[in-house]
Amino acid sequence: MKRVFDLICCLIGVVVLSPVFLIVSVLIVTDSPGGVFFRGVRIGQNGKEFKIFKFRSMRPDCEGKGKWNVGDDDDRITKIGHFLRKTKLDELPQLLNVIKGDMSLVGPRPELKYYIDMYTEREMPILDLKPGITDWASMANFEQFKGFTEASDPDQYYLNYVRPLKLELQLYYRYHHNFLSDIYCIFYTVYKVLTHSQKLPEEVQKIVDEYKVTICGQ
DSSP, X not given: OHHHHHHHHHHHHXXXXXXXXXXXXHHHHHHSSSOSEEEEEEEOGGGOEEEEEEEOOBOTTXXXXXXXXXXXXXXXXXXXXXXXXXXXXXXXXXXXXXHHTSOEXXXXXXXXXXXXXXXXXXXXXXXXXXXXXXXXXXXXXXTHHHHHXXXXXXXXXXXXXXXXXXXXXXXXXXXXXXXXHHHHHHHHHHHHHHHOOOOOOHHHHHHHHHHIIIIIXX
16 A cells, blocks of 8 residues: 555656646756756665765856755755755655655655764664655654754764664654654644644654753753
8 A cells, every 4th residue: 555655646646746847947957957857776675785866056167075964054065955945845756766666655755875884783674665855854853954954963963862763763663653643744744844833743852852851951
């Protein structure tokens, strides 16, 4: 059922959003050379590598040539790239990854092999699932680029503050997800994008609060 739902929603989404795809594509190629899409290698279900689709928001071929995690002040970001990242429009082409079968609408966000290699035995079950366009970790870290911008070392900030909470929420999803909760997460994602609300579902907020106490000492 999940796969059928993903396919139907993504095919409809690509058709409905085709004018947005066209406009964004034109803006990207007129802003800087290098093509429309970014195709970075990520780790998917069962540790399988795949190439993720994103609208290109940085200069071509610069991933890993500098910090992995990018703040808003990173000079690798193009002019239109700042807008794409803040609005999350750069993520829209991942609908194509869902259609291909590499990803799902909802699931743990796909990660770089560099960070997958750090997984503990407890965290490895996250890879049992297809990665998703959105998940509860994405909702909790919705404006993480602000932290990357303010941090003296964005990669260290990710390792110390973003990644631990991300893993806890992905483990929560791994053991508690179902079809209805996926639909709820999709609607919550739309709500979050439109309102930028800090509110989270009760169970998710509980994990965030526990994380702040145990990790951050707050």
